Amino acid sequence: MKVKVASEKDVRLVELVIALFDEFREHANTCMAAFDLSAAHAAALLRLDTPLSQRELADCLKYDASNITGIVDTLEQRGLVERQVDPADRRVRRLVVTDEGSRVLVHLRKCFEEASLVSRLGDDERAQLRALLTKAVGDRTNTSWAEMLRGRR
Amino acid sequence: MKVKVASEKDVRLVELVIALFDEFREHANTCMAAFDLSAAHAAALLRLDTPLSQRELADCLKYDASNITGIVDTLEQRGLVERQVDPADRRVRRLVVTDEGSRVLVHLRKCFEEASLVSRLGDDERAQLRALLTKAVGDRTNTSWAEMLRGRR
């Protein structure tokens, strides 16, 4: 069995992924600033497409539950999210995006998706790239913009 | 001229890059923990392959200069880096990696480069991926591990 050693070229490959991600991050920062949302607020909002309890949101975003209170406070004060007491268990606050929140979410997603990777490759190249990356990523799943917005995990 | 709209598939492409980066980040965190280095310390060390003044290091890492003092203090206390007064301008501290620092740097780089992207693709596939990513990245340059370790820019 061969020992796995990273060649010069492998290193370059990693650097390319980092460079692309870096571009996305910069773009995402611009988008979030445009909507006056911090990374944590944007990540929370993006996750609330399907309603969640605060506990579920915390698990989802890998935040300690204590942080969710303040994040949701802000989103609620801005009229983007509503806390609804779960009738089945009155300890639980179910978080639902308001109409205004939905509108912001649509615009925010649109802004995010203008990441320029899209523009520098042709259709065929994008299809090839998609295939290669899918294989490279393996079984890693459920990763999206919200994951990008957290520095540590 | 066509309006640029991100398709479902383009979104997926972005998500794949995020997923890969996320894997690198997790791997990098493991490496840094193994060497008991914070992201800032690791990033600084990685940049000091070529000696720099503290000011240059700050610019390089996009830190305010005031932060460099503490970071270098730690690296110096651990015997990884030395502050040398520049004889030509006694205000300047030139930072040079010690022998011990070089050894750590070699091991740290080796650890970083074991990122598993390397293992899931064949040689041909990696070459294709490299070509596509190079085109997608465009003229973005000088991006590497140190850039990954900073959340914001």
Added chain:
DNA sequence: TATTGTTATACTCTATAACTATA
């Protein structure tokens, strides 16, 4: 007793401002 959410608090990371020593 265990769990959801809240509060108070502490720690890390980074930036700003004021200072010193040189230039």
Added chain:
DNA sequence: TATAGTTATAGAGTATAACAATA
């Protein structure tokens, strides 16, 4: 006066611990 580095400090962001309400 301007620049390199230092110090003190303040603000984010996140985690830990103790607590109240509910199960």
